[in-house]
Amino acid sequence: MKKVLSAFLIGGIFGLGIAISGMANPAKVLNFFDVAGTWDPSLLFVMGGALLVTAIGYRIVFGARRQPVFESQYALPGTTGIDAQLVGGSAIFGIGWGISGFCPGGAIPALGLGHPETPIFIASMIVGIMIARALKARAARPAAA
């Protein structure tokens, strides 16, 4: 229960930050990308502020405690190699973000703003996630004779 309440509150801080920053507003995100047109550099300040706090905060956290408060260890991604899936997937994501102005972290808090476009985007994105999972599972199976 403590864990769930904590995650709810931390998610709330995330969602409020996204919403006031402009990351949940596709028009603003698209203008951030439109460097040759109606460029709006605001999102540089979002990334800058978030990176600054996270980089310093992570250092303090990892230096101060051997394990997180609620769990026995930090769950950090172990893979370090640069592979085709990482680069190709990121390129595909970039195209989709450039088309829609929505990224997953922007879209979820945008649900709370109550506009009808957001659930349409999120439903489509979930279908995309399920398609990619099915394709990955098929590729992982040994080829049938």
Add this chain to the structure above:
Amino acid sequence: MTEFTPWLSLSGGLLIGLSAVLLMALHGRIAGMTAILAGVIPPFPSDWAWRAAFLAGAIVAPLAWLAAGNEIAFAVPLSTPTLVIGGLIVGIGVTYGSGCTSGHGVCGMARLSRRSIVATLVFMAFSIATVYVMRHVVGA
């Protein structure tokens, strides 16, 4: 045009960072929306509850902010089919790329993860190129 909002955007960024640090300190987790969202799409992992709670909080907070009398600018300058296609592509991309702006762009970059730095540079470059083509080449 959208209004240039350096202070509001910086404040939002600081809150996003605070959330990422708290999630690591308390739960030992990366605040990556791709991974958190994946945890509430079947088949559910055993630890789906904190992910669902995080998502619920992320949705409720902006709602409460609006209910308190604040305004948040929002506009989707797209047709519905374009929005659907964009959503499908984003879902496929983040699944293959193992992350998005929050996971790679904030948490991974903050850890100086080589994978996250490469991922962020690639998706930013492709987003800028896509908007350039759609607005200035195709002229949509």
